[in-house]
Every structure is written in C-alpha cells, then in structure tokens.
Amino acid sequence: MKALIIAAGKGERLELVNSTKVLERFLGFSLLERVILSTREAGVKEFYIVIGHRGDEVVTALGDGTRFGVHINYIKNEQWEKGNGHSVLAAKDKLEHERFFLLMGDHLFDSNILKLLSETEFSGGCLVCTEKNLSKIFDLPEAMKVLVEDSHIRAIGKDIGKFNAVDCGIFLCTGEIFDAIEKSIANGRDELFQAIALLAKRDRAKAFDISSSFWFDIDTPRNLNEAKKRMLKSLTSRDDGVVSRLLNRKISTRISSRLVNRNISPNAISWMVFFIGVLAASLFLSGEYLFIALGGLIVQLVSILDGCDGEIAKLKFLRSRYGALLDSVLDRYVDALLIACLTYGYWHIVGDGLLWLVGLAALMGSLGISYTRARYESAFASPIPVGRSIPATRDVRLFIIMLGALLNQVFVTLAILAILTNAEVIRRMINWKKSG
Amino acid sequence: MKALIIAAGKGERLELVNSTKVLERFLGFSLLERVILSTREAGVKEFYIVIGHRGDEVVTALGDGTRFGVHINYIKNEQWEKGNGHSVLAAKDKLEHERFFLLMGDHLFDSNILKLLSETEFSGGCLVCTEKNLSKIFDLPEAMKVLVEDSHIRAIGKDIGKFNAVDCGIFLCTGEIFDAIEKSIANGRDELFQAIALLAKRDRAKAFDISSSFWFDIDTPRNLNEAKKRMLKSLTSRDDGVVSRLLNRKISTRISSRLVNRNISPNAISWMVFFIGVLAASLFLSGEYLFIALGGLIVQLVSILDGCDGEIAKLKFLRSRYGALLDSVLDRYVDALLIACLTYGYWHIVGDGLLWLVGLAALMGSLGISYTRARYESAFASPIPVGRSIPATRDVRLFIIMLGALLNQVFVTLAILAILTNAEVIRRMINWKKSG
Incomplete structure (x- = not known):
C-alpha cells in the first residue's frame, strides 16, 4: 500500500514557531514526520506528499525519506491556495x-x-475514518461533520444540520476519488469533502469507526497542547493495573515527554531501571528499617520509571519485540531480587523460619503471574483475556512492597504478595481450563 | 476437507487377533480408529469409509463417528476381493x-x-505422499515404489526397476482420480496405483515428501511391533535436551505405552508428577545426606515421568493447549521448590550465607530459561529458534540436581545450575537482539 499526504496548506490558525504548519515540532518530531512514521509502522514504504505553501522547506526538512526508511515522492500543487481537492487531484496520475x-x-x-x-x-470508492464520540472533539464547530447510517456516509460538511460523527482526515481510497474530485471541481466545489459528498450520493463512501483510537487534528496552539496530553494518555497499555492507571502513568508520561527530545534509547532506560531496582533490593538486604523504607521508596520509583521505556519506544517509533522482551526479562530479575532480599534482610533480624516459606511463595507467585501470562500467549497465540482478576500486576505488587517497607511490615507484605499472586495464578488456570 | 478411507481389504498377511485387520488394536486404539483420529486432528470432520470384507464388524465397531466427534458415512464395495481401485471408485458419486x-x-x-x-x-490431479529415505522402509520388496523427478511422479509399481521413493498410501485427490480409475479398469488394471500411473503419464500426479514424519504401513505382526516402536519414538519433541533423548524418553515412552490402555488423563499425570516433585523437595529440606540422595533419585524419576503426560496426550489424541499450559506451570513450581528446599536444607547444616546468593541465582536462572522461552514465543509468535545453546533444559537441570544430591555436593550443584542457566538466558538475549 502507498500513502498520499496532503501538506500543501498554510495552517493560518496556528501561530507558528516554524513558518510551515506541518513542520511544527511535536514531542520530538515534526507533525509531518509523525504522520510518515505512524504510516510506516503500518507497513507503508512509498509516500507521495503534495506540497504547496513553502513546499521547499518541507522538501529540505524531509529529503527523500531515506532517513525514515521510506521513499518520498513530492508532488507540487501550484493551486494550493484553492480548495484542498486540488491537492489530492495533483496525485491522480501517480x-x-x-x-x-x-x-x-x-x-x-x-x-x-x-x-x-x-x-x-473494502470494495472500492472511499473509506472515511470517523469518530462518533463527539465529546472528544476539541473544536466541534470547526470539525468536518458526517452523518453515518449503518456504516454508509449520508452527508458530510462543516455545517450540516444532522450529524452523528466527525471525519478524522484519514481515508482509504481508490482512483474513484479523483473522478469525484474532477466532477466536483467542474461544479465549482473544490474541497475534498465535497468530492466525498459526491461519492456518498452514489453510495461509494463508507465510514470506518476509530472512536477507540488516538487521532487529532492540529489546528491552533491550544489544541496542540491538548493533542500532546491526549497522545501521552494514549501511551497507557490495556494491561495497566490500578496503580499504573491512577499514579504511575501520570508521572511516567510526563517524564517520557521530556526524555523524548533526548538521545536516549528505550533499551537504555530498561537497563537503568534494572540497576535502580538492584539498588533497592540491596537496601532491603540490611534489614534495618531506615534502609528498608528508603528501598521501598526507590521501588515505587522503579514502578513509575518502568513505564518510560515503552512510552519512549512508542513516542519515538522505536518499538521492537526485542525491546519488550528485554524489559520483561530484566523486570523478572528485579522482581525476584526484591522479594529475596526483603526476605533475607528481615529474616536476618527476626530469624523466623516461616519467613522463608512465605518469601518463596511470594517469589513464585510474582514470577508465576508473569510466566502464566507469557505461557498463555505463546500457547494460545493471543493476548491473555482481560476481565475480572485479582489485582497482582507488577504495579500493584511494587506498590504493596513500598507500603510494607514504609510501614516496616515485611512479613505481612510478603504474605499479602504470596496470597494475591498465587491466588491469581490459580484463578487464571481455572479460567483457562474452560477455554481448552 | 473430507476424507475417504479404504478399509475393504482382508489383510491376509497379518495373523489377526481380531478377524478384521483394520480393527487390530494398536496402543489403545484400533488401526482404523487411529487413522480417523489423526485425520480429525488435521481438522477433518466428514469421513467416507469404504468397507468390504467383514464390513459389518467395522460398522459395529465405529458407529456413526459421534464417539470421535466426527461423522462417518459407509460405502459398501461388493467387489472388495478385486483390486483396490474398485474401493476408491465406490466413492465416486460422493x-x-x-x-x-x-x-x-x-x-x-x-x-x-x-x-x-x-x-x-495443489493444482488438481493427485498428490501422493512419498518417503525417499528407503532405509526406513520395513519391507521394501513389498512396498509400492515410485520414481520421483523434481516432485513429478514418473513411475509407480511394486516391481519397477528404477525408483527413489516409496508411496506412503496418503493422498490428496480431486475427482480426476475416479476418471483415471475407470479408464484403468477398462484396460484390465484395477489397482489404485495403476490409476495413479495413468495420471502420472499425463503429469497429473505429483509427489509430496514426508520423509521427516512418522507413517507406517501395517502388514505383518512383525511390522506391527516395529510400528509401535517407531510411533513411540516419534513422541519425542524437537526441544528435548540431551538427557531426555538418551535416557528419559526411552523409559517414559515405555511407561506411556502401558498407560495408554488405562483410563488416566494427561492432566492427571501432570498433577501426579507435580506431587512427586513436591515430595522430592521436602526430602531436600532436611539437609541430611540420605534424604538428599533419596530426593535426588526421585528428582530423576520426576524428570522421566515428566514426558508421560505429553506422550499420553499425543497417543490418545488428547493434546490441548490447556494441558500443555498446566504442565508448564506445575513444572515451574516444582523447579523453584526443588532449588529452594535444596538451598534451605543445606544452609541449615553448613550455615554459609553465600549459599543463599547461589541458590537464588540458580532459581532465577532456572525460571529464566522457561520464562525467556515463553516470552519469546509470545512476542515473536513462533517457536524459539533451535540451534547451538548452553545445555540448561529441564532434563539437564534435574539430572544435575540428581547427580549433585547423590554426590552430596549441594553447593557445587547450585553453582553449576546458576552458571549454566543464567549464561543461557544471557546467550538467548544477545542472540535475539539480532533478530529485532
């Protein structure tokens, strides 16, 4: 599949740092770079970019795309000051x-x-990505509205009276779009949406709902900031536990939004967090309250920073299966070290043999949570089902360790961990038995 | 896809316990049941079975297939004493x-x-499964030989002079086979192979090499035993470690071949082995040599029996993803318990703090081996690459524990385990970094 990107307009409503809107910086990349890199992540390697207003600056900034591992062809639209239908039409022969x-x-x-x-x-015509959650729209009066009935687009325009969704500016097209634009322009209507309206009349324009995904139309400085907030929010994972959702992600995404401008790789962050985790574990070894409490605080820091490698990887388009694997394996070593050192340090002081049993159970349960998940995903070749579960994800476990350390309740902490984690492992096994 | 099974012949060369060859028992099932169940495992639900000699016994034995979760249609071939082309032809209108x-x-x-x-x-005609490893053929003079050139069948027959493979009696066909049989019979040639020879002449018969898979043509009592041996041998896994290959599988497959006739499920075996493992671990707890040595022997027993659940599941067509998952998770708990109890018991006697560190490293490494594998398979959605590796699979680890226990060298055992397993985890991570 190829991609056609329209970057010919002026963007008058955005007070620009750069003089060209699509070159405006946004979390480490220009807007246009982000569009290209997101598209590359979907497997596209061949790009056509229609330039107009200050097109030379765009060409200078992006080059032939080699830097991004893609190939960029530029198409000049001399009529960029007219409706954007002309920009799309400029790519017709390509x-x-x-x-x-x-x-x-x-x-x-x-x-x-x-x-x-x-x-x-997709049977040809035009597939229009639409958002039906209108409360998500930042500037509804300015948005391109659509009326969708059973996936068919019935009307499109900024000022249509009846609408139930918004056009997201993301389309899957065939050559039919060019014919529609030509006919539309011949009738004095030179905006893309007017050509889509024409296709809709022939029932050749369908809607594709993307309401649950991140997308944003950057228009003004105010919504540039809103877009940043939403993109950072979209970095959370569907597997995030309650501590992650309510606390860790709020802090980690802020850290990531700073780190994204620095030359630091996600894997380097994984290793850094690993060593901080080892430090926390070594503090637990002493068994002294002050050290344990300090270790507990560092554990919570580890829990927060643990989100950053994945967030940076997403933000910088550096996601890799190896990176995810490395993060997981290092996390398991830290998990085990923390519990082992907590057990050893406390036992050194109280000398209670039962502590070993509880510590071992906590360690096995913690690793069991991660192991059952990976093993399920390898056996069933699909993510583990989300649903009711006992809270025993890593964010919750590390939070419990932090609390227990601050309260100097090592035994109780280990016992709670042992019960929660092993109960969740058992719950999973019982649950999965049904799915065969 | 449907399946046509020819079960009309007499099987004169097999001295029968049952009077019908295809109903002869073989590791818990009749031959014909095994053919049906193997075919069902490939997703086939609709069967046509051509019966002839003592066909009523076949119908009585199998019924309509509900018992196997399939549907069986019977086709009577009154001319079963003639060549087997007639049996295939009997299914023409179906x-x-x-x-x-x-x-x-x-x-x-x-x-x-x-x-x-x-x-x-497959572009129509007939696809004939062939074996090119002629040394594997039990009774070459009696085998149906084929001459294969670049996947095309050039000649077929028991007495052809030049041949380089053997017909395995497994075919993928289209209706063309029926026309070929009719033409062949009209020329006085009523065996299936003669019809395939006809297709081959028109270049409509191709070979599909299955040399690396298990298959067997049961003909005489002697080769019935050979077939059992080979089927048991085929139960090994590509992931088997060296101890498994050289020792465990030889014993476990023998045990499985006995257990297959009993009403015991693979999951029940997994649980049984789990409890034997817990018993071994509890013996380690004492720290006394005699108990440790006894525990070591039991560990090797666990290692051997660990193969039986999977073998029984394969032999009884009871493989399930949940079963494999349960086996894995229970194994991990036993792995951890064994090392933890070995560490605790020995430390109780010698009181050396370093032992804890080594024990923890051995425990983490052991679980790390299993975790990295599962995590890789979940991330890359493919089995972990086979190749050069440090021997640290479960069979090797349990063998080392057994040896160490018998030699009363707990510290050295744990140290070796810690080094081997963690080195292999690191080797994997470095290796996988390259595959992205």
Missing part, C-alpha cells in the same frame, strides 16, 4: 490505479488505525 | 466434485502430514 491511504499532514493518529483499515473489507 | 484426503485404513501417520498436505499448493 495513484489512480491502486488503493492508497489518503492522509493530512497535520492530523496525528495511532498507526493501529491504518493496520485495521488495511485489513477491513 | 466425492467427485471436491478435494479429499484418500487414506488407507491400515496406514498410520502423524496428523501433521495432513496439515502440511492441505496447506501445500
């Missing part, structure tokens, strides 16, 4: 015989949207 | 318009063969 993504240079989105879009059934 | 597996009621095979066969490119 793309009229194939399917392609049509994207806006100032509309950010999650690459998953394109993956889903390319996998969906 | 199957002439589709693709189907053509199988022999007395030819055992691994269900993977059918899975691969159904995924291969």
Whole structure:
C-alpha cells in the first residue's frame, strides 16, 4: 500500500514557531514526520506528499525519506491556495490505479488505525475514518461533520444540520476519488469533502469507526497542547493495573515527554531501571528499617520509571519485540531480587523460619503471574483475556512492597504478595481450563 | 476437507487377533480408529469409509463417528476381493466434485502430514505422499515404489526397476482420480496405483515428501511391533535436551505405552508428577545426606515421568493447549521448590550465607530459561529458534540436581545450575537482539 499526504496548506490558525504548519515540532518530531512514521509502522514504504505553501522547506526538512526508511515522492500543487481537492487531484496520475491511504499532514493518529483499515473489507470508492464520540472533539464547530447510517456516509460538511460523527482526515481510497474530485471541481466545489459528498450520493463512501483510537487534528496552539496530553494518555497499555492507571502513568508520561527530545534509547532506560531496582533490593538486604523504607521508596520509583521505556519506544517509533522482551526479562530479575532480599534482610533480624516459606511463595507467585501470562500467549497465540482478576500486576505488587517497607511490615507484605499472586495464578488456570 | 478411507481389504498377511485387520488394536486404539483420529486432528470432520470384507464388524465397531466427534458415512464395495481401485471408485458419486484426503485404513501417520498436505499448493490431479529415505522402509520388496523427478511422479509399481521413493498410501485427490480409475479398469488394471500411473503419464500426479514424519504401513505382526516402536519414538519433541533423548524418553515412552490402555488423563499425570516433585523437595529440606540422595533419585524419576503426560496426550489424541499450559506451570513450581528446599536444607547444616546468593541465582536462572522461552514465543509468535545453546533444559537441570544430591555436593550443584542457566538466558538475549 502507498500513502498520499496532503501538506500543501498554510495552517493560518496556528501561530507558528516554524513558518510551515506541518513542520511544527511535536514531542520530538515534526507533525509531518509523525504522520510518515505512524504510516510506516503500518507497513507503508512509498509516500507521495503534495506540497504547496513553502513546499521547499518541507522538501529540505524531509529529503527523500531515506532517513525514515521510506521513499518520498513530492508532488507540487501550484493551486494550493484553492480548495484542498486540488491537492489530492495533483496525485491522480501517480495513484489512480491502486488503493492508497489518503492522509493530512497535520492530523496525528495511532498507526493501529491504518493496520485495521488495511485489513477491513473494502470494495472500492472511499473509506472515511470517523469518530462518533463527539465529546472528544476539541473544536466541534470547526470539525468536518458526517452523518453515518449503518456504516454508509449520508452527508458530510462543516455545517450540516444532522450529524452523528466527525471525519478524522484519514481515508482509504481508490482512483474513484479523483473522478469525484474532477466532477466536483467542474461544479465549482473544490474541497475534498465535497468530492466525498459526491461519492456518498452514489453510495461509494463508507465510514470506518476509530472512536477507540488516538487521532487529532492540529489546528491552533491550544489544541496542540491538548493533542500532546491526549497522545501521552494514549501511551497507557490495556494491561495497566490500578496503580499504573491512577499514579504511575501520570508521572511516567510526563517524564517520557521530556526524555523524548533526548538521545536516549528505550533499551537504555530498561537497563537503568534494572540497576535502580538492584539498588533497592540491596537496601532491603540490611534489614534495618531506615534502609528498608528508603528501598521501598526507590521501588515505587522503579514502578513509575518502568513505564518510560515503552512510552519512549512508542513516542519515538522505536518499538521492537526485542525491546519488550528485554524489559520483561530484566523486570523478572528485579522482581525476584526484591522479594529475596526483603526476605533475607528481615529474616536476618527476626530469624523466623516461616519467613522463608512465605518469601518463596511470594517469589513464585510474582514470577508465576508473569510466566502464566507469557505461557498463555505463546500457547494460545493471543493476548491473555482481560476481565475480572485479582489485582497482582507488577504495579500493584511494587506498590504493596513500598507500603510494607514504609510501614516496616515485611512479613505481612510478603504474605499479602504470596496470597494475591498465587491466588491469581490459580484463578487464571481455572479460567483457562474452560477455554481448552 | 473430507476424507475417504479404504478399509475393504482382508489383510491376509497379518495373523489377526481380531478377524478384521483394520480393527487390530494398536496402543489403545484400533488401526482404523487411529487413522480417523489423526485425520480429525488435521481438522477433518466428514469421513467416507469404504468397507468390504467383514464390513459389518467395522460398522459395529465405529458407529456413526459421534464417539470421535466426527461423522462417518459407509460405502459398501461388493467387489472388495478385486483390486483396490474398485474401493476408491465406490466413492465416486460422493466425492467427485471436491478435494479429499484418500487414506488407507491400515496406514498410520502423524496428523501433521495432513496439515502440511492441505496447506501445500495443489493444482488438481493427485498428490501422493512419498518417503525417499528407503532405509526406513520395513519391507521394501513389498512396498509400492515410485520414481520421483523434481516432485513429478514418473513411475509407480511394486516391481519397477528404477525408483527413489516409496508411496506412503496418503493422498490428496480431486475427482480426476475416479476418471483415471475407470479408464484403468477398462484396460484390465484395477489397482489404485495403476490409476495413479495413468495420471502420472499425463503429469497429473505429483509427489509430496514426508520423509521427516512418522507413517507406517501395517502388514505383518512383525511390522506391527516395529510400528509401535517407531510411533513411540516419534513422541519425542524437537526441544528435548540431551538427557531426555538418551535416557528419559526411552523409559517414559515405555511407561506411556502401558498407560495408554488405562483410563488416566494427561492432566492427571501432570498433577501426579507435580506431587512427586513436591515430595522430592521436602526430602531436600532436611539437609541430611540420605534424604538428599533419596530426593535426588526421585528428582530423576520426576524428570522421566515428566514426558508421560505429553506422550499420553499425543497417543490418545488428547493434546490441548490447556494441558500443555498446566504442565508448564506445575513444572515451574516444582523447579523453584526443588532449588529452594535444596538451598534451605543445606544452609541449615553448613550455615554459609553465600549459599543463599547461589541458590537464588540458580532459581532465577532456572525460571529464566522457561520464562525467556515463553516470552519469546509470545512476542515473536513462533517457536524459539533451535540451534547451538548452553545445555540448561529441564532434563539437564534435574539430572544435575540428581547427580549433585547423590554426590552430596549441594553447593557445587547450585553453582553449576546458576552458571549454566543464567549464561543461557544471557546467550538467548544477545542472540535475539539480532533478530529485532
């Protein structure tokens, strides 16, 4: 699949640091770079970018795309001051015989949207990504509204009276779009949405709902900030536990938004967090309250920073299976070390043999949580089912260790960990027995 | 896909316990039941069985297939005493318009063969499974030989002079086979192989090499025993470590071949082995040599029996993802318990604090081996690559524990375990870094 990106307009509503809107910086990349890199994540390697207003600056900034591992072709639209239908039409002879993504240079989105879009059934015409959660729209009066009935687009425009969704500026097209634009322009209507309205009339425009994914139309400085907030929020994982959701992510995403501008790799962060974890464990070894309490605080820091490697990887388009693997394996070593050192240090002082049993159970349960998950995903080749579960994810476990350390309740902490984690392992096994 | 099974012949060369060859017992099932269940494992639910000699006994024994979760249709071939082309032809009006597996009621095979066969490119005619490793053939003079050139069958027959493979009696067919049989019979040639020779002449018969898989043509009592040996041997896994290959599997498959006739489920065996493992660990707790040595012997027993659940599951067509998951999780708890109890028991006597560190490293490394594997398979959605590795699989680890226990060298044992396992975890991580 190829992608056509419209980057010809002026973006008058954004007070610019750069003089060209699509080159405006956003969490380490320009808007246009983000659009290209998100599209590349969906497997696209061949790009057509329509330039107009200060097009030379765009070409200078992006080059031929080698830097991003893609190939960029530029198409100049001399009529960029007219409606954006002209910009799309400028690519006609390059793309009229194939399917392609049509994207806006100032509309950010999650690459998953394109993956889903390319996998969906599509019988030609135009597939328009739409958002039906209107409360999410930052500036509804300015948004392109659509009326969707049973996935068919019935009306489109900024001022239509009846609407139930918004056009997200992300399309899957065939050459039909060019014919529609030509007919539309011939009737004095030179905006893309007017051509889509024409396709809709022939029932050749369908809606593809992306309400659960991140996307954002950057228009004004105020919504640039809102977009940053939302993108950072979209970095959370569906597997996040309660401590992660309520505390860790709020802090880690802020840290990540700073780190994204620095030359630091996600794997380096994984290793850094690993060593901080080892430090915390070594503090537990002494068995003295002050050290244990300090260790507990560092454990919570580890828990927070643990989110940063994944967040940075997403923000910088550096996600890799190896990176996720490394993070997981290092986390397991820290998990085991923390519990072992907590047990050893406290036992050294109280000398209670039962502590060993409880410590071992806590250690096995903690690793059991991670192991059962990985083993399930390897056996069933799908993510483990989300649903009711006993809270025993890593964020919860580390939070319990932090609390226990501060309260100097090592035995109780280990006992709670042992019970929660092993109970969750057993719950999973019983649950999975049903799924065969 | 449907399957056509030929079970009409007499099988004169097998001295029968049952009076019908395909009903002869073989590791808990009749031959014909095994053919049906192996085919079901490849996803086939609809069966056509051609009966002749004592066909009523076959119908009585198998019924309509509900018991096996399939549907069986019987086709009577009154001319079963003639060549087996007549038996295949009897199914013409049922199957002439589709693709189907053509199988022999007395030819055992691994269900993977059918899975691969159904995924291969096939442009009609007949795809004949062939074995090119002629030394594997039990009774070469009696075998159906073929001459294969670049996947095309050039000649087929028991007495052809030049041949380089053997026909395994497993076919993927289209209706063309029926036309070929009719033409062949019209020329006085009523054996299936003669019809395939006809297809081969028109270049409509291709070979599909299955040399690396288990299959066996049961013909005489002597080769019935050989078939049992080979099937038991085929139960080994590609992941088996050196101790498994050289020792454990030889014993476990013998045990499994006895257990297969009893009403015991693979999961029950997993639990039984788990409790034996817990027993061994509890013996380690005392720290006394005699108990440790006894525990060591039991550990080796655990290692041997650990193969039985998977073997029984394969032999009884009871493989399930949950079963594999349960086995893995229980194994991890035993792994951890053994090392923890060994450490605790010995430390209780010698009181050396360093022992804890070594024990923890051994425990983490052991679980790390299993965790990295599961995590890799979940991230990369493919089995972990086989290749050069440090021997640290479970069979090797348990063997080291057994040796160390017998030699009363707990510290050295734990140290060796710690080094081998963690070194292998590190080797894997470095290796996988390259694959991204």
